[in-house]
Amino acid sequence: MRLAKQWITLTLIFMGTSGLVMAAPPSYQKDIRPILDQKCLACHGCYDAPCQLKLESVDGLDRGASKIPVYNGGREESIPPTRLGTDAQSTAQWREKGFYSVINSAYGMRGSLLFKMLSLGHEYDFPANQKLPNKIQLGVKRENTCPNPEEFDDYADNHPMEGMPLAVTGLTDQEFNTLKQWMQNGAPLEEEPLTLSADEQQQIQQWENLLNRRDNRHALVARWLYEHLYLAHLYFGEEEGPRPAHFFTLERSSTPPGQPLVPVATVRPNDEPAHPFWYRLRPVSGTLVHKTHITFALNPQKLARTRQQFFSGQWQVNTLPGYAYENRANPFITFEAIPAEARYQFMLDNAEYFVRTFIRGPVCRGQIATDVIRDQFWTVFQDPQHDLFITDARYRNQVSPLLGLPGQDESLLEAGAAWFRYSGDRNDYLRIRQQAYAKAEPAGPGWDSIWAGEGHNRNALLTILRNHDNASVRKGLLGDYPLTTWVMDYPLFERTYYQLVVNFNVFGAVSHQAQTRLYFDLIRNGAEQNFLRYLPRELREPVIHHWYQDGGKVRLKISYASIDTEHPTAIPFKTSTPVNEFNANLVKRFAEINARPDPLNRCDSERCARNDVAAWRQQADSNLSKLASRRLGNLPAIRFLPEVTMLRVENEAGEQEIYTLFRNRAHSNVAFMFNEDGRFQPELDTLTLYPGVLASYPNFMFNLTLPELATFVARVEGVEDEEGFTQLVNDYGIRRTHPHFWDYFHALTRYMEQHEPSQAAVLDMNRYQNL
Structure with missing residues (x-):
């Protein structure tokens, strides 16, 4: 039956509307990128992308994969960084660093690792919305073997159910055949077209002018600002405004404004560059992933406030500090000439951004923090x-x-x-x-x-x-x-x-x-x-x-x-x-x-709901608030809940509300690096429930209609053991094998696009559990 469907799909691809004209070959940007965004990017982003295969942009797909893990808590020496767009500028340079292609092969399409992995995943359909076999290892502790094309046959023999996308509802026949045709054509890649508006170009020029003035005062402030904004996805607009056309990163470039940007590759942003540089704003290409999408708004008002904060006084810089060990280790000495109030107030003005960088910054998965x-x-x-x-x-x-x-x-x-x-x-x-x-x-x-x-x-x-x-x-x-x-x-x-x-x-x-x-x-x-x-x-x-x-x-x-x-x-x-x-x-x-x-977790009335939302959302609030701030002692279901659960509620008109349900684990203390399990106090665990997509890494999701809410809450309250919780998941849960898994998973991004457009990005599913 599957072969018949593939033949029909391929026939439609190659026949035009008249039955005689061949359809245009698949385009990477138009046809391939949407499939990768929909089915692959939820795992393959940031430093913790399996095998360092990053699919946010065409450059990541072209770079390919590596056997060297970024996260290795036991290595005795540091390793050279492999930051996409920074540490190598060509395919050949990435090959020299040990990356191997996943799309090209001397044997054509059938020799490419991407085709092999997708084919293996397409050969096996998991039972709909059923729990996966326990032998499939999931989560960030999964040991990725990262086979190259020559090693794939051994991988397939040892992991016959672990093709790609991994352990989840996979590609449709149409998606698979589109990718297959693209690879048959040589997997051509196209850069993302990007055109900046006149307003964006003007604001870029204004900020780059501020950052590249050569007097000592401006040079020291520019260095401080760069070290505080280098992680940001900068955009021109207001914090609560519409989604901007483009996001930007602040870079040190060996070329001045007006010339193509050439990033200065240092391990840390406060390492000394090898040659003169300029501060530049570089457009972010590709698709955004939520865990690295740490936004910072730029606008004329913020530019004026920044100038006023840092340059209204008469302070002076006689000699610019260097980049020696003591300068990197102590920013209070390095930047002592800049008024401390200016530095602190800039951080206060944007405190949410800075606290986000602590945890969603270089670590991506941040147990160090x-x-x-x-x-x-x-x-x-x-x-x-x-x-x-x-x-x-x-x-x-x-x-x-x-x-x-x-x-x-x-x-x-x-x-x-x-x-x-x-x-x-x-x-x-x-x-x-x-x-x-x-x-x-x-x-x-x-x-x-x-x-x-x-x-x-x-x-x-x-x-x-x-x-x-x-x-x-x-x-x-x-x-x-x-x-x-x-x-x-x-x-x-x-x-x-x-x-x-x-x-x-x-x-x-x-x-x-x-x-x-x-x-x-x-x-x-x-x-x-x-x-x-x-x-x-x-x-x-x-x-x-x-x-x-x-x-x-x-x-x-x-x-x-x-x-x-x-x-x-x-x-x-x-x-x-x-x-x-x-x-x-x-x-x-x-x-x-x-x-x-927060009227849901700290409710002081009989009806616990927000006042400024539609009546159906208030009804949903009121029903679900019965779970908020509950403790395991009077709600045994907490014992079986993962740490981040998404609740999607849909009304009769098809509108959705998303709630994030956190399991707050209690600890006797958080003062030690190891043996966290031994410091849990599960009887004191609580729940926090709030509307919105409040996490980058969902662990599970329940899908509910508005009329089902009261029954769902009663069912949660009635769970006493693992069997009862499993039945709850059977009736309302969206397992990785659900036929519409990807529709529900990406509904979270669509919710952000509607309610927090500047924050919207693809969430990570590496931690989505097999409940």
Whole structure:
């Protein structure tokens, strides 16, 4: 039957409407790219693309695959980076780096690896919406063998059900035959046509003019801005505006504006270039993937504010700093000439972007960052006028030398000594900080010391939701009151950015990665200590001991500076649960800048729903809110839920609403690099539910009609064991083998295109589970 369908499809392809005219051969941009975007890109993007086969752009397909894994937590030495578009500029150069073609072969189409893999996947149909065989390894821990064309037969013998797309509803016959014909024609590739508007060209020129002025003040600010924006997908428009025509990256180029851009390839953005360079804006080509789509809006208002922030004063730069070890390790010394308030305010203005870079940045899958944080917490920032690093030059000069960051030296022999040196400096800094703030604020910190976004900037309140080895960051205070809330000042904010983004090398050795992780543990502790200053002094010790249970108490004694239990807070407290009381007051006092009021997880009425949405969405809110903020003790189904579940709800008119359901895993502490399973407290796990696509890596999806919601919620509440949960998945779940899997999966992107157009991109399905 399959052969008959293929023959009919091929006949239609080769016959025109008259039956005599041959159809045009498939075009890569028109016919092939949409298939790859629909069925392949959800796995093959970013550094964690299997076998480094990146399919976001034509350049990635042309480059091909490699056997060298980017993520290797055990390598003793760093490896040369293999960043697409940066570390090689031609197919031949990639072949020299060990990449092999997946489309070309000396034996024609049938010898190409892409054809072999797609053919293997097309030979086997999994039973519709049934669980996959357990022997198929899935997830980011899958061991990818990355066969080259000559090794494919052995791969097929050993993995007969693991063709491509892997373990999911595969290509339709029409898609397969279109790809087959394209490969029969030699797999011709075409660059994406790209034409910039006059307005885009004008704004590019304005920003490049700012960044390429040669006086010392502009040169130092340009370097700081580049190191803070090199990861961004820049676009011209407003944050909440329509989807822009193009996105751009900020590059260092060996060629000036007006000439073709030639990127300067350094491992880190603060490594010294080998020759003179210019800052350039380069259009992003190909299809966007959500996990690397970290957006930053540029517009005339932001350009004017940037100029005002950095150049309104009379500060001077006598000599530009270099790129030596100490310059890379300590940005507070490197950029000390730039007013600290300008640097901090720029980061505050765009806080969501910067916090996103911590977790969605160079790591792509970020357990280096995420296993040191709680599963759900809020972040606020110290007001610049209450930050001594900003307001007190003597204090700033005293502590700046103590704010260096480890990890630049990747030698295993040097790692221990470096760690003790930097952790010691950090603890010395905290002791000085405690003393300085006790003197400057004898009555303690009050609400006025928390940045209020100048009354309008919603970056002032953020929620971080961790999902094992990745996390999500959103403006607003989402979820129930968290166990911890971070208060970040400028030294914390900047150190976190440099440690996890600028100075992090995804191709680095185990020593570098370990030092990065260990120092971020200290940064988290610093944010917690800053928060504790706002609580009654007699309750600070019980609170931190609750955060650091079991082995965490050892870390309190040997790794962290002592907390301040002597000096008061200026905030009056009325209860013996100060963390919840602080967070409740945070919600009330900053309601005007809270981007996402949360009536689902913190409902104080009988009907829990948003007020500003259609009636059918309110009905969906009300039904699903019964699951929000529930604990495993009274909702056993939590035990079987993955960490990120998408709920798609459709009304009678075909409109959809998407909810993200997070399982927040409780931990006795998050102070150690290993044995996380041993620190889980599953009986304290909770759920956070909120409308929208709030994660890059869905673990599963339920598809529901509006009339089904009440029954679905009751079924979830009635789950008591794995058998009951499996039946729930059978009735409402979208397994990888569902006939319409891809329609539902990409419905999440379509939802973003409608509700958050500038953020819309293809989600990652490497973590989609086999429930």
